[in-house]
Amino acid sequence: MIKIKKGIDIHLVGEAKKEMKVYEPTLYAIKPLDFIGVVPKMHVAEGDDVKVGTVLFHDKKNEGIFFTSPVSGKVKAIVRGEKRVILQVVVESDGKYEAIDFGKAEPSKLTRNEVIEKMVQSGTWTMLRQRPYSTIANPQDEPKCVVVSMFDTAPMAPDNNFIVAGKMESIKAGVEALAKLTNGKVYLNVNSSETKKALEALNFSAKNVSVNEFQGPHPAGNVSTQLNVLSPINKGETVWYTYAQNLVAIGNLFLTGNYDSNRVVAFTGSEVKEPAYYQTRIGADMSGLYSNITSENVRIISGNVLTGKKINGDNFLGFYDSQISVIPEGDHYQLFGWLAPNFKKFTSTNTMGASLCKKSRKVLDTNLNGGIRPLIMTGNFEKVFPFDIYPMQLIKACIIKDIDQMEELGIYEIDAEDFALCEVIDPSKTPIQQIIREGLELLRKEMN
């Protein structure tokens, strides 16, 4: 067992109860902006009929990557924003889920190229991303290893042990497929010894599979945290990664021959009447569940409260997300808030009443809790940052856009999401994730 010591769990009210409901809305959307660096080239027009697995668009930058429809039905709209950027490709479901057959196969008997071909054609390939940069994996690369984080430690995160229970056959096929993609290892990282045992009992025919158990606070579930222990990324190396539900989908592609767009979503948050798990599809229109929301002034987030995107306007589940978080907006004033004990708020420090009840579950709103200031306090990021990296120095290297320093300070080993906790606890309220994201994008453009 590997213990992650640094980090912090933010305990929020509104975790999903372990009961599975079915949610089948009529609208589904793939949002090209969910994929870093992708420029879509449309294959369909409004009104076209599509099946599960029909190509909706491909990436102009990398012609070999296809994005496919999660449901069967009609293309309802191609929504464009400023400068005609495509925001959403909306498909109206006919409820039949007719799927294109890509052919069943036993992945252990296929060659690497055959595995890639099948995943790319069906659109399943988009579930596999790479580090550094978190872009979709490039089939031409040879990753040094593949990592699957099978658990999520973010606030109110869905319990993957619950979600993947009973899907072990799919996981087995998925792992066999991933094992074909690399000469290095396939790491399966879990947070429970039962799941570890269940995985080890699968008897993978591939020899390069390694199952590891992690314990510890967030960000233990982040890919970078696990990689930092197992095999830190060096300059010039590439690692591919994915998550538990995507692994199941990859497995199902080989077991059934169809693109598996199923997605279990935890509908969570203090403002949800009965937080629960919903069986739905990638890109689902979540607005049908809003009747469960108890108050008016809320923020609806696709993903968790640390890294998710606000979807109040468009309502569609993000491609990689398996959680919706609904929390109150915090657009109110607080008299002498900087001196108040703030028992009901969250703090990582020992400076207020809230420090005495760090373990209790809280209802947190979106207030910034202060004004933006220069970076002044030091030494606090290190407490929530389980990497052998100097966070403050890396942030500053990104601000001044010094690529050499960014490399030397270890930017290849991390992603913006790993700085989410630093951003949360920062008394200067600096937009750290944005700074790191921009640093990574700068690097990506310089390197390619």
Add this chain to the structure above:
Amino acid sequence: MGLRKFIDKIKPNFEEGGKLYCFHSFFDAMETFFYVPNKVTINGAHVRDAVDMKRNMIYVLIALIPCFLFGTWNIGYQHFLSHGEAATLMQNFGYGLMKILPLYIVSYVVGLGIEIIFAQVRKEEVNEGFFVTGFLIPLIMPADVPLWMLAIAVAFAVIIGKEVFGGSGMNVVNPALLARAFMFFSYPSQMSGDSIWIAEKADAYSGATPLGTLLNGGGVEQLPSMMEMFIGTIPGSVGETSKIAILLGALFLIVTGVASLRVILSTFVGAAALGLLFTAIGVSDVPFYYHYLMGGFMFGAIFMATDPVTAAQTNCGKIIYGFLIGAMAVLIRVANPGYPEGMMLAILLLNVFAPLIDYCVVAMNISKRKKRWAQAERSAK
């Protein structure tokens, strides 16, 4: 709520295009003093820690209150003592207030005025950093310092020490100490010697600080008792004399985590190390713990060395930084024939070297990473 309504009513005047736009930074500072603003997270993490810079800065002020109260009383106590007059607690305190309030008014009016002007020009919010600096400055001055001198020193420290580098968070040296150093080198007659540490001292009374006594060749036996130095009923800068008051503040800062325990402890260790060395080789007969009790050592270690902006930023760097401050302060005190006190110079010196210390600490991390890169490249071949 009445206050909120009033602020919302007058707010449009201070916004762009309003009649009083030129005061918007001041208005903003006042508004955020009363209310944590209604700003919400726009990108990144949607929830945030309830702690903000205001709280961190105000907590340093709270930690300084015992020093302020005792120091104010001690101004009066030393004054009446030198004249041989008996005075009640309130008389001592009242006399002290009359001396120190003008210092505070000058310090804050000059300093905050400059801060607000710079914030206005830069279109930033007024930073809370000067609340602490402005509160520290009178505490590290003799009570009788001429106000015009103080005004010049504060202006110098804020403009040259801080604003030219880009404001709070960008400064190289601690602005409060810079103000003191400015006075020390510009007006030495008002800032050193035995006659300045007691307000309106009677001429016949000695009034030397413990460090002054030592510098003039006095032995340890001529110093005030350890108890007196610990309680603080001795002459000296306003805030530095009472070690009890300082330790109360230190306790608060350490429990809340606002000040770095690493810096504080390593400063004490550094002073002990050099103090012990000097007594062992016979250079000095002052026991190392006397250095804690004399002069501004403790005040500097707890309130000045821990300034997060000017201290080393890495955890390992903080330990080196603190150790060198402690050692350097004792070195200057013992080995330097010119200045009785070494703490101010030690902190300023290490402020300047803190980025170098960090650079070396980070360079070790970088070289470790590069070794790993090279190893990976070799094994790939």
